Structures are given as structure tokens and as C-alpha cells.
Amino acid sequence: MIRTLPRLLALSLAIALPGPALAAQTYALVVGADKYPNDVSLDGAVRDAEDVYRAMSAAGFTVVKFTDAEARKDVIRKAWTDMVATAAAGDTIIFTYAGHGAQMPELVAGDEADGLDEFLQLPGFDRNRYEETSNEIIVDNEMNAWFAEAEGKGVHVLFVSDSCFSGGMSRSVTGKSRLAPAVKVKLAPPSQEAIDGASFKEIDFKQVTVLAASLESQPTPEVIIDGEPRGALSWSFARAVEGSADRDGNGLITRIELEDYIFSNVKNRSEALQVPNFMPQVARSESEVVVTLTRGLPAGTASDTAAADRIVKPAGELGWTGKIALRIDGDAARPDRADGAGTPFRWDVASGVFYTPNGDVAAENVGPDRIQAVVDKFVLLDFLKAVASQNPGSVSLTPVKDIYAAGTRLRFDAPPGRYPNMLVFNLANTGEVQFLDMQAAGSGASQFKLTDVEVVKPFGADHLVTIWTAEPVDAIGAVLADPNVTAAALLQALTTRLDGKAASVAIQPLYTRETL
Known part of the structure; x- marks a missing residue:
């Protein structure tokens, strides 16, 4: 008490600036994994993926989804390659992931300040059989290489990661953590991209935004939302894409609108257990758009009403x-x-x-x-x-x-x-x-x-x-x-x-x- x-x-009021003049196409790659045969399985990651998939499909995005055993690195990589090939300059690719994350000793000496690379752990990975299953992790360096492919074409990228790589909590929470055990020994790179991607740094990207479920010092727990285990970030992002984050109703979600919506709802739904982490930490501009809810329509035509007059359920x-x-x-x-x-x-x-x-x-x-x-x-x-x-x-x-x-x-x-x-x-x-x-x-x-x-x-x-x-x-x-x-x-x-x-x-x- x-x-x-x-x-x-x-307190003074802030002034909102308008978004860009024309909306573009949005492509989405959705991955979620609960069933980990070689590790602790999760309860809500597939539910997260299904929820995000429904929201983005309803928004008119071109969406591809892989869950559990379908979530293999080769099919995810091909889906990404196909999207980059199809997308034109000004389009957006959204990649969402719900599942385990983990850490390993850095693959390129001096590449990471903490000496650790982060990776997404897909269901087929077995840390006890690394050589045979190393193709079932996606290392941060590899993702940087993927992002660079899109940025090279002028395509915007939003990566939403509902997983965690480190951290601990003071509160005793019974839900599962999306943190897999770290790999302790230095291992061979899983691909050439894991080496080449070290040359790309997040601060160098101009059209890539990363939204992580929590700060690196925090865990990402599964929490109960509407009676079911969920990831608070995925739940909040799905509601954002449904239009709740589009405060001015113009069919464009700016980085600032998304920040305001995500920070508040993740706090509410996780009971303040986690704080989302945006990279870059500061929006590139007040009008920077990260999600387009319309398909090729002029900005501002998505709604005929002001935000305050939108239908409230x-x-x-x-x-x-x-x-x-x-x-x-x-x-x-x-x-x-x-x-x-x-x-x-x-x-x-x-x-x-x-x-x-x-x-x-x-x-x-x-x-x-x-x-x-x-x-x-x-x-x-x-x-x-x-x-x-x-x-x-x-x-x-x-x-x-x-x-x-x-x-x-x-x-x-x-x-x-x-x-x-x-x-x-x-x-x-x-x-x-x-x-x-x-x-x-x-x-x-x-x-x-x-x-x-x-x-x-x-x-x-x-x-x-x-x-x-x-x-x-x-x-x-x-x-x-x-x-x-x-x-x-x-x-x-x-x-x-x-x-x-x-x-x-x-x-x-x-x-x-x-x-x-």
C-alpha cells in the first residue's frame, strides 16, 4: 500500500507532425514456436503468432506464417529472400518472432561489447548436437545481413522480437521465460552470413527498426492475458496493427505512435515486469512511419473521422x-x-x-x-x-x-x-x-x-x-x-x-x- x-x-502540449504523402505495400513474416523437443517448451508463442497473423492479414498485409515444426531456418530464409525480391523501394517488411532467444560467445572477435552474440533458437536446435543442428539458429549477425539486403533496395524493416536473451527478475512469477540456456563454449559460425553480418551495425541502418520485448537486463516472461499465457509484446503489437496505435486515424502508425502504444500496453499486460526496447532508441523524425495500414492509398484516406471520433468498442x-x-x-x-x-x-x-x-x-x-x-x-x-x-x-x-x-x-x-x-x-x-x-x-x-x-x-x-x-x-x-x-x-x-x-x-x- x-x-x-x-x-x-x-505541462506544455506537444505538436504532432504529419506523415508521408503516400502509403506503400507491407509484407510480413511471422514466426512462433512453443514445441522445443530439445529444450523447455513454451505455452503462448504460437498463440502470439496466430494473433499477430490475424491482425496483419486483416490490415491487408501479405503475410507468411511458420509455427513450431514449420519454423525451420531454410524456409524462413527463403520467405525473407522472396519478400525482399518482391518489395519495391518504400515498401515495408515486418518480421515478428515469438519463441526462445539465447546467447553464445561472439563469433567474430571484438564484434560484441559484452563478448556475446544473441540468437533466435528454432525448435530444431539441440545445443548438445551443435554441429548437426547449428542451421536451426538465427544469429544476430545473420539478421543484420538480412536487414542489409532489404535496406539496399530502399525497403523499410520492422523486426519485433518477443523473446529474451538475458536478465533476471525480483518478483516470483510462475510463467515460463522465453530465455533458453546460453551456449557456453565458442562454436563454429553456423553460416558465412554469421561472419559477414558482423560488418553491419544496427546504428548504421537508416530504415530498420527493432522492437524487443524487454531490455537486455530483463527477462521476457509469458504472462496471463485474457486467461491465457501470452507474450505482452506480441499481444500489444497485434492490437496496434488492428489500428489502436493509429491515434490520428490516417492509416499510418508512426514510430512515436507505436512507442506510446507499446510502452503503455506492455506495462499494463505484463504488470510492469518488462520494459520494451526500441532500436534506435530515439525516432529518426517525428513523422517516421513504421507500419502502414493501407495498401497504396494516399495517406489520410484510411479514416474519415478524427482520432477522437473513432468508434470505441x-x-x-x-x-x-x-x-x-x-x-x-x-x-x-x-x-x-x-x-x-x-x-x-x-x-x-x-x-x-x-x-x-x-x-x-x-x-x-x-x-x-x-x-x-x-x-x-x-x-x-x-x-x-x-x-x-x-x-x-x-x-x-x-x-x-x-x-x-x-x-x-x-x-x-x-x-x-x-x-x-x-x-x-x-x-x-x-x-x-x-x-x-x-x-x-x-x-x-x-x-x-x-x-x-x-x-x-x-x-x-x-x-x-x-x-x-x-x-x-x-x-x-x-x-x-x-x-x-x-x-x-x-x-x-x-x-x-x-x-x-x-x-x-x-x-x-x-x-x-x-x-x-
Whole structure:
């Protein structure tokens, strides 16, 4: 739980620049692997690939997909070669990968600052039979050579890697990590490209963008989304391609639009376990386009409405059911709204610990008198995540960690949004709703800051929520201002007034424990 002291400061608005004048063709190569005969298999990578494939097919892209045993290096390489041969200058190739990543001693001496090459591990690779199966890894040098082929033709490349190569976490999460064991001994290069590609550096590319699931210092865990194991990056990228990242509705997703969308939704869906990593780290320009949702149409014709007027789907059409799945270990009555489907939350009645589907400790000292409030909090949180998936906002918590110890002091920032009204509140690990701020149109809306947030008992998972909307918020504010407000009452107010309406939501998870 947190103790807060708010501060308010003003924030200037940014100016968006227009995109290029003409859209082009987009080709996509989708790879996902769950079944690794020679390593730990995964649970959600094929589901990721199927989701991304559906989204990109619906967007009109020319898509090729390989999953599990189909994901062989020779067929992937041929598909890439064919796409580069077909694409013309100005077109885009998107390559998405969901599966294991790993590291090995660098193949070219002095090529890597850390002395390690990264590689995508395909299902056919067996580190105990490297010579026979080395053709079933794709080393980073090889990928650089592939990217150079496309860039040489003036073709843009976006590589989305939902895997990991190193890192560890402080939180105890039960989902599988997409990190395969490192190869410890120096081995022969799997191809001549693995040598030649060392001459191409990511900083030298002018039309290549890489989006990795997490920083190199972090793991990439599989997390539970809509009751199923998934990769948070793949899930978010699929929603982006469906159009949610296209904020101005012009059929073009700029690098900045994609950044804003991906960072927020990966945080929401991974419960702040990972931070995506873009390369280059800074957009080449404010108007740089990385995904084109139209096929050869003039830019700006993809939508006849402004972003604020786009159709907003109710949460129920986005997978929200108004209930969660809950496993009860012990003798206790089942609370309301806890009979949902999918990977369940878990309540240990004897210890009073309430766990998320990912295995995190969400709340302590949860007895029969408190369990309904905790369940209602996560039902409400799922609703807010559904709304955020269409139009996420951006907030920050510093310092950035995956878990915080008692006594830690933090800073929370929520800037003004695109809509004139703002609500800020905390959903505590107890299920308690803590009202922090409301700013209405004409009231001189400013940046909301909590400059002295202290981690105190009880420990678990708090969620700081900010909502921006053009809808009236006075009635919702009145509900929040009630010192006895419940998550169920707040959910009713939000669904009545904001479900299916234009609103932006940011969620900042805050996991705490007494000591690290």
C-alpha cells in the first residue's frame, strides 16, 4: 500500500507532425514456436503468432506464417529472400518472432561489447548436437545481413522480437521465460552470413527498426492475458496493427505512435515486469512511419473521422467478462464475480495470501471479510485494461523497479491528456479505492504529481490509475470522493458513463514487499 502527498505542476502540449504523402505495400513474416523437443517448451508463442497473423492479414498485409515444426531456418530464409525480391523501394517488411532467444560467445572477435552474440533458437536446435543442428539458429549477425539486403533496395524493416536473451527478475512469477540456456563454449559460425553480418551495425541502418520485448537486463516472461499465457509484446503489437496505435486515424502508425502504444500496453499486460526496447532508441523524425495500414492509398484516406471520433468498442467486445477465475485453497465461500474462465487467481485461505495468475503476491492478510473487495478490484482492473487497450495513456513511476521494499519513496507523474477531464485514483492491494485527484474542463488542468509516495504495510499490488476523457466526470468524482467507496461501486459508475466512450486510461502497477 502507499502513503501519498500530491503536488501539481503545469505541462506544455506537444505538436504532432504529419506523415508521408503516400502509403506503400507491407509484407510480413511471422514466426512462433512453443514445441522445443530439445529444450523447455513454451505455452503462448504460437498463440502470439496466430494473433499477430490475424491482425496483419486483416490490415491487408501479405503475410507468411511458420509455427513450431514449420519454423525451420531454410524456409524462413527463403520467405525473407522472396519478400525482399518482391518489395519495391518504400515498401515495408515486418518480421515478428515469438519463441526462445539465447546467447553464445561472439563469433567474430571484438564484434560484441559484452563478448556475446544473441540468437533466435528454432525448435530444431539441440545445443548438445551443435554441429548437426547449428542451421536451426538465427544469429544476430545473420539478421543484420538480412536487414542489409532489404535496406539496399530502399525497403523499410520492422523486426519485433518477443523473446529474451538475458536478465533476471525480483518478483516470483510462475510463467515460463522465453530465455533458453546460453551456449557456453565458442562454436563454429553456423553460416558465412554469421561472419559477414558482423560488418553491419544496427546504428548504421537508416530504415530498420527493432522492437524487443524487454531490455537486455530483463527477462521476457509469458504472462496471463485474457486467461491465457501470452507474450505482452506480441499481444500489444497485434492490437496496434488492428489500428489502436493509429491515434490520428490516417492509416499510418508512426514510430512515436507505436512507442506510446507499446510502452503503455506492455506495462499494463505484463504488470510492469518488462520494459520494451526500441532500436534506435530515439525516432529518426517525428513523422517516421513504421507500419502502414493501407495498401497504396494516399495517406489520410484510411479514416474519415478524427482520432477522437473513432468508434470505441465497449469492454465486453474486447474480452472483458465482468468476472475473474479464482482457485480457493482452503475452506471458504466463493465470492461473487469469481467464477470466470482461464488461468485463475489463487487465494490461500490459511495464509491469507492472494496470488495473481502470473504467480505474483497481490495481497496479504486476505480473510473472508476482505476477499470480495480484492476480487472486485481485479474485475475493475480488467475493465480498465480493456479500455486502455484501445487508447492508452502514459504515466510514470520513479525509480523504475519490478518490486519495491517497505520505506521506499517514489514519485508518480500523470501529465495532462488529449481530453480535458482527468481522474486519478489508486486501487490498493486491500481492494480499497483511494481518490487522488479530479480535474475538469476549464479548471486549469495541470500535470498531477505525487512527489512523496512511501511504501507501507500491507504489501502486495497497488495500481495507480489515471483516466482522461471528454465525458463529464463530476458524477464519477462524487463516487470516488465517498470515503467508503468500493471497487464495485466505482466499476458501476465507470461502465455507466465511460464504457464505449472516448477515454484514455493509464495504469501503473506497484508491487511491494517488506524486504527484497
